[in-house]
Amino acid sequence: MYARVIQFPLKAESITEAINYFQDTVGPALKELDGFKNSRMLTNSTTNQGLMVTIWASEAQRQAAESSGFLSDILKHMSSYFDGPPSVDYYEVNVQVA
Numbered sequence: 001m002y003a004r005v006i007q008f009p010l011k012a013e014s015i016t017e018a019i020n021y022f023q024d025t026v027g028p029a030l031k032e033l034d035g036f037k038n039s040r041m042l043t044n045s046t047t048n049q050g051l052m053v054t055i056w057a058s059e060a061q062r063q064a065a066e067s068s069g070f071l072s073d074i075l076k077h078m079s080s081y082f083d084g085p086p087s088v089d090y091y092e093v094n095v096q097v098a
Contacts (some may be wrong), residue, residue: 001037001063001093002059004066006052008086018050018081026074030054032050033070035061048083062090070095 010018030036035057042051056062065071071079075086 001096002062003055003091003093004052004054004056004062004071005089005091006086007089008050008052008078009083010048010050011082012041012045012048012084014081015045015048015050018078019043021078021081022052025077026052029070029074033061033065035064055096 006090017040026041030039037055037057039052039054042053043049054062056065085093
């Protein structure tokens with residue numbers, strides 16, 4: 001499995017809106033994508049930092065979700081909640097405990 005981790009600074013006044021958007025819009029849309037396994041959005045209201053983590057069955061499926069414009073559309077919409085540019089990193093999932 002493969003992960004995409006997006007780190008972003010949040011505007012303090014937008015944290016709740018960002019969470020609601022991820023839960024109501026991003027989450028359901030992710031479920032429709034081939035190879036999507038699960039996702040998490042984490043926030044720290046003390047530092048106003050956030051993380052979005054998505055897990056994919058294969059690297060090719062993760063890449064397909066990006067090349068379709070899905071990721072850029074989400075980041076464009078969420079930019080109004082950000083207090084700076086997000087950073088995107090990629091990882092191979094080596095251990096998962098449920």
